[in-house]
Amino acid sequence: MTEEFIQPDDGDFRNGGFPHGPADLSLGELELEERSSLRRVAGLSTELEDITEVEYRQLRLERVVLVGVWTEGSALASEASLAELARLAETAGSQVLEGLVQRRDKPDPATYIGSGKVRELGDIVAATGADTVICDGELSPSQLQQLEARLKVKVIDRTALILDIFAQHARSKEGKTQVELAQLQYLLPRLRGWGQTLSRQAGGRAGGAGGGVGLRGPGETKLETDRRRIHARIAKLRREIKGMGTVRATKRGRRVANEVPSVAIAGYTNAGKSSLLNALTGAGVLVEDALFATLDATTRRAETPDGRTYTLTDTVGFVRHLPHQLVEAFRTTLDEVADADLVLHVVDGSDPMPEWQINAVREVLGEIGQKHDTPMPPELVVVNKTDAAGDLAIARLRHLIPDAVFVSAHTGAGVDELRERLAELLPRPNRELDVLVPYERGELVARIHREGEVLSTEHTEVGTHVRARVRPDLAGVLAAFVVDRSIA
Known part of the structure; x- marks a missing residue:
C-alpha cells in the first residue's frame, strides 16, 4: 500500500496481505469431485429462480477487494477478521486482490467507510480491475446503494457472501429450503427498482372520492407486487421447514423412546467436525478443506469401548457474525444440539485465534x-488438527481449556482417548435387573451385552444368570425372566 492511500481525516487503511486465488482443496470423499466442480464462472450469478424479474443483487464474485472497519479490539484481531473474510470469498469462488481496513469509532451510517476513503477505494478498485467490493459487516440497504453509486461496481456484505456459499453447498431438500428462506429474508428489505417513486396503493379514480391527496396514481407497482410474492414464498418455505422439523423430531423421538444416548458435534466452520465423525464412526461423509462444506445434518450410530450404543450428529458449522437469518432458517437442524445428551465442541487447534x-x-x-x-x-x-498446530499453540490451549481432549482426526491421534471420555460422559442405563435367561434365548443375553451394562454373569443348568443395568425398553423385554423382582 503506497502512502497516497493514507489520509488522517477518515482513519487508516491497512493492507491485509491476503493470498490470491481459490483455496486449496483436500482429497475428499463421495461427492467431493462434484463439489469441486462448482467453482464460480465469470459472468454467472446466484439469483433466486422462484421469484423472477426482480432486480436482485447478482453475486458475481470474481475479482474482489475486501474492506473492513476496525472499531474495537487489537489490530491483529481486525486483520484476522478480514483474513477470514478472504477465506469466505475464496470459498465462494473469488480471487482476492486487496484487503483494506479503516480505523473508525463506528462505521459511517451513509457509506460504511468515510467519504474520503470511498474515493480512495474507488481508485484502488479501478487500479486493480476489481468488479466487486465485499464489506466485512452487514450493510444497510442505503449503504449498499450509496457505495455502488460511488464505486460503480457491485458491492455486497459479509451476510450476502455467507448466504451465497450456503446456496452453493446446500444438497438436500431441507438444506436448499433453509438457504432459500434465509436469502429471501435478507433480500426483501433490499429490493429496489424504478417503480419506487410511483408507488401507490390506489390507482385511477379509486382514490378520488375518499382517498384524498397522495393516493391517486398508477396503482400498485411491480416492486410492490414482487414484495408481496416474496412474502408469500417466505410463508410457504416456513411451512415446509416446519413439516421437515416434524419429521426430524419424530426420528429424534424414536431415539429418545429407545433411550439411545445422542451426541451432537458442533463447532466453527472447517474445524474438522465431519472428519471427526468419520474417525469415530467410519461414516464416510463429505470432507473438504472449505468453509461450510457441511450444511445437512448427518446422524450415525457408534459404540463406546464398553459396547454401549449412541448416535453422533454432525451439524452445520458456525462463524463469527453468523447471519441471524441463517440461525432462524437452520433452527430445525440446530435443534439436534439442544436435544443431545452431550455436545462435542470441536475447535481448530491450528487456528491463530x-x-x-x-x-x-x-x-x-x-x-x-x-x-x-x-x-x-x-x-x-x-x-x-493437533498435527497441524505447533507445540506452543497446543500448550497454550491446554492452559486455556484444561478439560479438553486433543485429537487429530487426520492421523487418528487422541481418538481412542476421546472414545473413553465419551463413554464416561454419556448417560448410562438406569434399570438394574437380575434375570435368568434360558439358553434357547441366547439372543437376549447378546442384546444385554450389546445395549446394557453387565454387572455379573453365571451359567447355570437352566440358563444364563445375568445382573445388569439396561434401558427401560430392554427391561420390558426381560421382565418375564426377572429373578429378583425387588430390584426391577
Whole structure:
C-alpha cells in the first residue's frame, strides 16, 4: 500500500496481505469431485429462480477487494477478521486482490467507510480491475446503494457472501429450503427498482372520492407486487421447514423412546467436525478443506469401548457474525444440539485465534438454548488438527481449556482417548435387573451385552444368570425372566 492511500481525516487503511486465488482443496470423499466442480464462472450469478424479474443483487464474485472497519479490539484481531473474510470469498469462488481496513469509532451510517476513503477505494478498485467490493459487516440497504453509486461496481456484505456459499453447498431438500428462506429474508428489505417513486396503493379514480391527496396514481407497482410474492414464498418455505422439523423430531423421538444416548458435534466452520465423525464412526461423509462444506445434518450410530450404543450428529458449522437469518432458517437442524445428551465442541487447534472460534460457537449455542428455554447439554471441547498446530499453540490451549481432549482426526491421534471420555460422559442405563435367561434365548443375553451394562454373569443348568443395568425398553423385554423382582 503506497502512502497516497493514507489520509488522517477518515482513519487508516491497512493492507491485509491476503493470498490470491481459490483455496486449496483436500482429497475428499463421495461427492467431493462434484463439489469441486462448482467453482464460480465469470459472468454467472446466484439469483433466486422462484421469484423472477426482480432486480436482485447478482453475486458475481470474481475479482474482489475486501474492506473492513476496525472499531474495537487489537489490530491483529481486525486483520484476522478480514483474513477470514478472504477465506469466505475464496470459498465462494473469488480471487482476492486487496484487503483494506479503516480505523473508525463506528462505521459511517451513509457509506460504511468515510467519504474520503470511498474515493480512495474507488481508485484502488479501478487500479486493480476489481468488479466487486465485499464489506466485512452487514450493510444497510442505503449503504449498499450509496457505495455502488460511488464505486460503480457491485458491492455486497459479509451476510450476502455467507448466504451465497450456503446456496452453493446446500444438497438436500431441507438444506436448499433453509438457504432459500434465509436469502429471501435478507433480500426483501433490499429490493429496489424504478417503480419506487410511483408507488401507490390506489390507482385511477379509486382514490378520488375518499382517498384524498397522495393516493391517486398508477396503482400498485411491480416492486410492490414482487414484495408481496416474496412474502408469500417466505410463508410457504416456513411451512415446509416446519413439516421437515416434524419429521426430524419424530426420528429424534424414536431415539429418545429407545433411550439411545445422542451426541451432537458442533463447532466453527472447517474445524474438522465431519472428519471427526468419520474417525469415530467410519461414516464416510463429505470432507473438504472449505468453509461450510457441511450444511445437512448427518446422524450415525457408534459404540463406546464398553459396547454401549449412541448416535453422533454432525451439524452445520458456525462463524463469527453468523447471519441471524441463517440461525432462524437452520433452527430445525440446530435443534439436534439442544436435544443431545452431550455436545462435542470441536475447535481448530491450528487456528491463530481459537478463542474467537470458541466464543462465536458458544454465542450461537446460547441463542439456541434461549429459544428452547432449557439449559444446554454438557459440553466436551475437542481440539482438532493437533498435527497441524505447533507445540506452543497446543500448550497454550491446554492452559486455556484444561478439560479438553486433543485429537487429530487426520492421523487418528487422541481418538481412542476421546472414545473413553465419551463413554464416561454419556448417560448410562438406569434399570438394574437380575434375570435368568434360558439358553434357547441366547439372543437376549447378546442384546444385554450389546445395549446394557453387565454387572455379573453365571451359567447355570437352566440358563444364563445375568445382573445388569439396561434401558427401560430392554427391561420390558426381560421382565418375564426377572429373578429378583425387588430390584426391577
